Amino acid sequence: MSVSCGVGRTVGRRQHDEKRNKLIHPSPFGILMRDDAHLMRLLARLRFRHLQMLVALRDCVTLSAAASQMNLSQSALSKMLHEVETAFGFALFERAPKGLVPTERGALVMQLATWMLNELGHATEQLAREAQHSILRLGTPPFIAQAHLPPVIEHLLLHHPCELRLTESGVPRLFDLLQQGRLDALLTSLPSRSTLQRAGVQAQALFTSAMTVIAPRHHALATARPARFAELRAERWIVPAESTLGRSAFEDMFRRAGVFAPDRLVISNSPATNVELVAAGVGLSFVPSLSLARATSATRVREVTLEAPLPASTVALVYRRESDAIQWLRDSIQAQAGDS
Template identity: 35%
Template sequence: MTERPDYLVRRLRLRHLELLVALAEAGTMRAASGRLHLSQPALSKMLGELEAGFGARLFERSAQGLSPNALGQAVTYRARVMLGELAHGKDEVDALRNGADGVLRIGTLSVTAAVPQAVVRLREHMPAARVQIHEGRVRDMIQRLLDGELDCVFGAITPEVLTSDLLSLLKPELLLEDELCVLCAAGHVLARTRKLRWADVHALPWVAPPRDTLVRQALMTAFLNHGLEPPEPAIEVLSSVSVGTVLRLDSTLLAAVRFEHARDELARGEVRRLAVTPGVALPSLGLYTRRTEQAPAPLVQAFAQALRKVGVRPGRAGRHGPSASP
């Protein structure tokens, strides 16, 4: 018979939660024993206590080791979240002791003009807030959010996420539209051209991210829609810093970037946005939080409000904004 939740709360210790995560990641008692610095008999006893408490087998045993079954995966996910929240709780208490308003852990794509502006706006109203910005691929950031390592993630609201099993664990809020942008150096031969079609830029050398990115796929779609073979980039790079650098050093190149990246590069100067039509939309950008019964923490709510304030639509800051000026 499954134990009542309050009985589980009284019986389970943090070591039980750590054991769940260690076994799921290590796959053997021996490896988990080394990670937790406990004997294998002690771990076997703790696993027995866990499975007795939940009234079900959580791991399948085989000659290769242990692997979590469906129940074990669900419990391990919750264990990761609780351990992450405890770690965050300690960081927040330490910050509060030192006079901060709290700690906000944000995951975001590597280039965004909205996040820095929103963070500055947040600190204008909460100057003692401490903010940690973690950059990377959005799908990796979302996993860290679900594991309790992050408080929110700013990134593309993609069909992949909206149709996946993860959606039941996430609460996405659409905030900004996004689209494909073409950038060039201020000295590029096309920099002052008012109207361009995709055929006009087809034969030129491109800087673009890898094929598995939304931006590259949008660029390929732009050419395919007009019966053109997508060009192979002269330079394929994911780093936003490298994209901006090579554009400024080589005035023959064009770069395919998302709108948020374009905003950032235009603000730095020495680049222009080309008005290539028709435009190609990218999945809108938004804020992901974990789906819980409780409202998001005050810092997360304040950050979301700041994002709504600084959000700029492509039509307002694109072709007719900084890129159109000499």
């Protein structure tokens, strides 16, 4: 008889414990199907700070430790707890010698609060990732921006939900911004392997960019006769600032010919402006061929024939990590290359 009663008590206790566990460890969807669904509705009315307080009290056990974790005074935290318990209509914690112990229904509230905080955190992270993927922070030298980017950007924004933030500057500064995480990618001349390794970035060659020497329409060098670099050096030149892609290409042009670069310079970083200055007779310039083709004053300048042809520059996509926006940009560049 005693054994029978013992088994009965054991079974009864197990059933009670299982029922209690179902209350204390429910799934979010199971909760909404029970009579305690009103707890979820009450929790939904609480502020984010109240949810944090409930979890902090559960984890820290004492009011003083929870108050310290939340950077609140103990009296302020005690007042918040009283407001929440009043809203629920029952006590969430029992006051014990060693601290606060959740009541049975309080434990359920703690679990709901924890789940809601986790869901809010996940939603915030997901929104942040989506925002990061939909915003492309692109850096490029002005020579590439003006010559190649307009149709690429048109294609990108037409086919993809992307917000583009464009930064035009010299290559060294652009690399600094990329390494600092303030840019997602660069469109620039293909860097050396050692430069990529030092910066900890990746690069993919995408297309080549041809450069052209131009002079005013009636200039003595604007003829079919190939111009010698010694003649070119004697002219005034309109060139980009130092440490820019265009300036490096300009100096390399003379260096390959074994001639010092010209020192009579007008500094201007805009290819479109440089074409206008050449048309006005200010001097010679060195611009992307596409910039010349699109310039409004193209008919007022002439291409200068050189004694040695200029090699085309390889333009690369340089980036820290892959993303949807990076792939969209790559697709748009390749689509424009296929159309040209």
